[in-house]
Amino acid sequence: MRVDEKLALDAFKVDKESHIKINHDICRTRCKIKYCLFVCPGHLYTFNEENNEVVVEFAGCLECGTCKVACIEGAIEWQYPRGEYGVQYRFG
Amino acid sequence: MEKIDAVIVGGGLSGLACAYRLADNDLQVIVLERGDFPGSKNVTGGRLYLEPIKSLIGDMLDGAPLERKVVRERWSLLGENNSLNIDFTGERLRKTGHSYTVLRATLDRWLSERLMEKGVFVIPTKKVDDLIWEDKKVAGIISGEEEIPAHVVVAADGVLSFMAEKAGLRPKMKPKNYAVGIKEVIELSEEKINDRFNVEKDEGCAHLFLGDVTKGMFGGGFLYTNKDTISLGVVIGIKALMEKAPTLEAHTLLDDFKARYEIKRLVDGGNLIEYSAHVIPEGGYNNISRLYGDGILVTGDAAGFALNMGVTVRGMEFAIASGIIAAETILMARQKADYSAQTLSAYESRLKETFVLKDMINCKDMPDFLDNDAFFTFYPKYFPYFVEKVMWFGDQPKEKIGQTLWRELKSSGMISFKRLKELYSIKNI
Numbered sequence: 001m002r003v004d005e006k007l008a009l010d011a012f013k014v015d016k017e018s019h020i021k022i023n024h025d026i027c028r029t030r031c032k033i034k035y036c037l038f039v040c041p042g043h044l045y046t047f048n049e050e051n052n053e054v055v056v057e058f059a060g061c062l063e064c065g066t067c068k069v070a071c072i073e074g075a076i077e078w079q080y081p082r083g084e085y086g087v088q089y090r091f092g
Numbered sequence: 093m094e095k096i097d098a099v100i101v102g103g104g105l106s107g108l109a110c111a112y113r114l115a116d117n118d119l120q121v122i123v124l125e126r127g128d129f130p131g132s133k134n135v136t137g138g139r140l141y142l143e144p145i146k147s148l149i150g151d152m153l154d155g156a157p158l159e160r161k162v163v164r165e166r167w168s169l170l171g172e173n174n175s176l177n178i179d180f181t182g183e184r185l186r187k188t189g190h191s192y193t194v195l196r197a198t199l200d201r202w203l204s205e206r207l208m209e210k211g212v213f214v215i216p217t218k219k220v221d222d223l224i225w226e227d228k229k230v231a232g233i234i235s236g237e238e239e240i241p242a243h244v245v246v247a248a249d250g251v252l253s254f255m256a257e258k259a260g261l262r263p264k265m266k267p268k269n270y271a272v273g274i275k276e277v278i279e280l281s282e283e284k285i286n287d288r289f290n291v292e293k294d295e296g297c298a299h300l301f302l303g304d305v306t307k308g309m310f311g312g313g314f315l316y317t318n319k320d321t322i323s324l325g326v327v328i329g330i331k332a333l334m335e336k337a338p339t340l341e342a343h344t345l346l347d348d349f350k351a352r353y354e355i356k357r358l359v360d361g362g363n364l365i366e367y368s369a370h371v372i373p374e375g376g377y378n379n380i381s382r383l384y385g386d387g388i389l390v391t392g393d394a395a396g397f398a399l400n401m402g403v404t405v406r407g408m409e410f411a412i413a414s415g416i417i418a419a420e421t422i423l424m425a426r427q428k429a430d431y432s433a434q435t436l437s438a439y440e441s442r443l444k445e446t447f448v449l450k451d452m453i454n455c456k457d458m459p460d461f462l463d464n465d466a467f468f469t470f471y472p473k474y475f476p477y478f479v480e481k482v483m484w485f486g487d488q489p490k491e492k493i494g495q496t497l498w499r500e501l502k503s504s505g506m507i508s509f510k511r512l513k514e515l516y517s518i519k520n521i
Contacts (some may be wrong), residue, residue, distance in 0.1 A: 003343045006276070013128075035334045038215040038341045041274040041369035063133060064230050064369035065252045066272040066342070069265045070424035080126055080254070083219040083235075088132045091321065091366045092196030 018058040026075035101408035103130030106392030107248030109415030131200030135370035159318035160296025168445035230387035253394035262381035269375030275325030278362035303472020377456035
């Protein structure tokens with residue numbers, strides 16, 4: 001099963017605004033490797049060649065915090081989603 | 093505004109345990125949980141060891157929805173295409189409720205309902221944004237537009253603890269001190285689980301895997317049997333994952349693990365019903381946060397109370413115990429009407445008298461010891477390999493078994509100064 005299909009099994013309440021903000025200046029200038037592209041268990045980060053920037057599908061965020069820890073340059077500003085929003089585990 | 097006795101940030105096991113003890117002593121307590129209900133943002137492997145907390149918890153977990161009593165402990169070393177297992181069971185495990193598999197959305201929710209029956213306010217969908225400061229002392233929390241002044245704030249907000257960070261009690265998170273756990277919950281009938289894992293009704297199995305499951309990176313695989321589900325997952329050190337060359341997408345590890353011969357048959361026909369992930373503290377005692385400040389205590393994962401002991405991983409009993417000890421500290425502080433860091437420092441002293449910090453301190457060298465590629469590549473590769481060599485009967489006459497073994501032990505480097513040094517160093521961990 002593909003990872004996006006796995007995410008589709010989970011219960012999410014999606015906020016209008018993203019709880020993950022990317023500082024593209026820092027991302028472009030300081031981060032060579034872009035760890036976020038492969039450490040995320042939801043595989044939510046992709047690189048948009050056209051705009052030359054990393055984009056994140058915040059709606060499928062499992063709120064694990066891996067990207068926050070792995071973004072050592074500090075380009076990712078990661079907060080918990082507002083109360084009422086985000087993933088709601090039914091088993092955990 | 094008048095202050096309540098305590099506000100607890102986070103309705104996980106440490107926050108709820110803390111509230112439980114405080115409510116027993118009629119303190120005014122509010123628990124704020126950002127999820128739809130306590131447990132809805134939590135992930136565990138996992139299993140809870142009950143023996144260490146038996147004397148602390150009183151009746152707190154009486155009737156708790158635990159999944160299965162672990163009576164079978166398994167470990168596997170996974171080579172690329174072979175494996176070697178140890179399977180332990182014993183009467184002592186079967187007779188005592190030593191440890192249980194759990195699911196957090198069930199367990200935490202149940203505990204929060206018990207608390208509400210006691211009159212504690214457990215408020216869901218409430219994310220805490222900031223701390224209130226008063227003369228450089230923590231004096232409550234801010235959630236959206238709302239302020240809740242309190243004599244003491246308990247930061248029970250998990251491994252990413254924004255509260256401990258805001259209070260200046262926790263340093264920046266470094267990749268080497270954390271791992272990520274990625275998990276699937278797979279639905280399978282109770283009877284099938286009993287049969288496939290060779291256990292009786294309500295009995296279960298805890299199985300850890302080392303080696304090819306993480307492609308040589310720090311970490312391992314896990315499988316826990318719940319009542320009618322299986323928790324299957326991998327844990328990978330974040331630093332190891334970042335440094336992996338060529339790069340590897342984290343989520344593919346679990347797919348590869350699940351497709352292995354060793355796992356496939358165990359979960360065959362099961363329905364995948366949830367996919368989850370969470371960061372885990374791996375830094376041990378040397379990476380715990382400062383545990384108290386003026387008007388604040390830090391508990392559970394927020395404090396870094398988790399222990400990878402190589403042969404097993406522990407966390408939830410540390411969370412529960414630290415929550416209860418935080419509550420006892422608050423009761424003492426209330427009697428003195430003094431919530432200063434000096435008074436609250438009793439929390440740390442008391443933790444040092446219990447298994448929480450005793451075990452953490454005892455195992456403080458474990459993270460460095462485990463930070464050794466040999467555990468994730470060399471041993472998982474060669475132990476199954478030796479067995480294969482010995483057990484293979486080909487078209488030529490069989491060499492003496494001892495001779496084969498001796499040659500392989502030598503040529504693999506198993507008998508070497510380096511390995512001997514590793515063996516010798518286990519006395520320190």
